[in-house]
Amino acid sequence: MLAVGLMSGTSLDGVDAALVEISGVSENTTVTLKKFITVPFTAAQKARIQKELANATSSVEGLCSLDFALGEAFGRAVLAVCREAGIASTALAFVASHGQTLYHLPVAPAGEARSTMQLGNAAVITEITHTTVVSDFRSRDLAAGGQGAPIVPYSEYVLYRSAAHPRILQNIGGIGNATVIKQNARLEDLFAFDTGPGNMVIDELCRHFFHEEYDAGGKHAAAGHVNQAVLHALLKHPYFAKQPPKTTGRELFGKQYTASLLKQYALAPNDWLATATALTAQSIIAAVRPFAPAGTQLIVGGGGSYNPTLLKMMQAAAPTMEVLTQEELGMRSDAKEAIAMTILGNQTLHHLPSNVPSATGASRPVILGSVTYYD
Numbered sequence: 001m002l003a004v005g006l007m008s009g010t011s012l013d014g015v016d017a018a019l020v021e022i023s024g025v026s027e028n029t030t031v032t033l034k035k036f037i038t039v040p041f042t043a044a045q046k047a048r049i050q051k052e053l054a055n056a057t058s059s060v061e062g063l064c065s066l067d068f069a070l071g072e073a074f075g076r077a078v079l080a081v082c083r084e085a086g087i088a089s090t091a092l093a094f095v096a097s098h099g100q101t102l103y104h105l106p107v108a109p110a111g112e113a114r115s116t117m118q119l120g121n122a123a124v125i126t127e128i129t130h131t132t133v134v135s136d137f138r139s140r141d142l143a144a145g146g147q148g149a150p151i152v153p154y155s156e157y158v159l160y161r162s163a164a165h166p167r168i169l170q171n172i173g174g175i176g177n178a179t180v181i182k183q184n185a186r187l188e189d190l191f192a193f194d195t196g197p198g199n200m201v202i203d204e205l206c207r208h209f210f211h212e213e214y215d216a217g218g219k220h221a222a223a224g225h226v227n228q229a230v231l232h233a234l235l236k237h238p239y240f241a242k243q244p245p246k247t248t249g250r251e252l253f254g255k256q257y258t259a260s261l262l263k264q265y266a267l268a269p270n271d272w273l274a275t276a277t278a279l280t281a282q283s284i285i286a287a288v289r290p291f292a293p294a295g296t297q298l299i300v301g302g303g304g305s306y307n308p309t310l311l312k313m314m315q316a317a318a319p320t321m322e323v324l325t326q327e328e329l330g331m332r333s334d335a336k337e338a339i340a341m342t343i344l345g346n347q348t349l350h351h352l353p354s355n356v357p358s359a360t361g362a363s364r365p366v367i368l369g370s371v372t373y374y375d
């Protein structure tokens with residue numbers, strides 16, 4: 001059957017819509033990507049989301065209205081991907097929508113409740129597309145004691161488990177995160193953790209030195225030299241010595257971290273880029289090494305997979321592993337999360353669980369998602 005998966009991530013670049021053919025359930029799910037588009041957010045849409053993301057500027061009225069406005073944007077993205085594929089949205093069996101995360105509190109501060117909030121109203125999507133919509137994939141895991149994230153490991157298990165190779169899925173977004181899938185893994189064998197900085201420090205240095213958003217193609221890093229003494233010092237960050245499960249974010253490796261590095265060490269701009277890229281590469285490899293027997297395939301996705309300097313440094317640091325990109329396996333890095341939503345939605349509609357308790361910390365497998373039926 002045909003389905004569309006929708007994803008809108010932390011970078012707020014737009015709505016990813018993946019049209020797939022999906023059949024079977026659980027381990028026997030098969031998915032083929034038919035069409036993938038990203039519908040960029042306009043500057044006004046992005047500003048509106050950013051306003052509601054920050055406690056200082058958000059309002060109840062703004063949140064209420066954003067929920068429906070995003071529902072409309074998501075519904076339109078479904079129509080757009082169907083149009084490009086030459087099918088009617090009524091040919092879809094379902095739409096699986098992640099929504100836009102506005103807030104995520106897996107550990108609540110004093111006086112608050114553990115909670116998570118993804119906006120993009122499912123009823124609005126259903127009315128626009130005339131299709132059943134599965135949404136709100138994180139709440140149930142959270143209610144069952146989990147962190148409500150990560151939720152992609154289930155689809156990684158379905159799509160990447162292998163009898164031939166141990167595999168590690170390494171996503172390199174702002175932060176790096178890994179899912180370990182040993183050879184012939186069962187679902188209970190999976191685990192996932194954050195490795196440390198992904199592109200966050202690299203991007204920050206690029207903005208600082210070159211007024212560029214990121215090191216396109218890793219060109220600055222390739223033109224510089226890694227300062228081994230500085231690299232060595234940076235790898236002493238206490239996060240790297242922690243045992244998984246562990247998660248991190250902007251709090252540890254964001255703007256302030258990079259600003260403090262720039263104060264402590266004086267390097268030429270390109271040498272800084274080379275050293276920060278080596279930090280990402282070596283911290284990833286050191287983090288996954290204990291779980292990577294010889295012959296492990298380290299499959300890199302996320303924006304970092306478009307940085308060849310980073311990939312080269314990772315391969316050099318991991319001679320016993322094979323560093324591959326999603327594309328080298330015939331997959332698409334940019335479509336991966338939207339495709340994952342269709343696998344989760346398919347499980348929901350079959351009344352089957354799709355959280356991975358060993359990755360989220362939930363007390364048990366639960367059925368994720370809420371269903372809004374068209375008819």
Ligand SMILES: Nc1ncnc2c1ncn2[C@@H]1O[C@H](COP(=O)(O)OP(=O)(O)OP(=O)(O)O)[C@@H](O)[C@H]1O
Pocket residue numbers: 009010011012171172173174175199202203213214215216217218301302303304306307
């Ligand atoms: N051509 C490229 N060359 C080098 N780096 C790139 C390239 N394209 C993307 N990137 C890097 O990837 C980053 C975006 O990655 P991605 O879209 O996976 O992150 P995200 O979705 O914002 O993060 P997260 O997964 O943490 O939500 C950019 O900020 C940049 O550092």
Ligand SMILES: CC(=O)N[C@H]1[C@@H]2OC[C@@H](O2)[C@@H](O)[C@@H]1O[C@H](C)C(=O)O
Pocket residue numbers: 009010101104148149150151152153173337
């Ligand atoms: C709460 C939330 O939206 N988390 C996102 C975010 O973006 C990347 C990382 O942080 C990941 O934990 C998650 O998304 C993916 C799809 C996940 O849950 O697996």
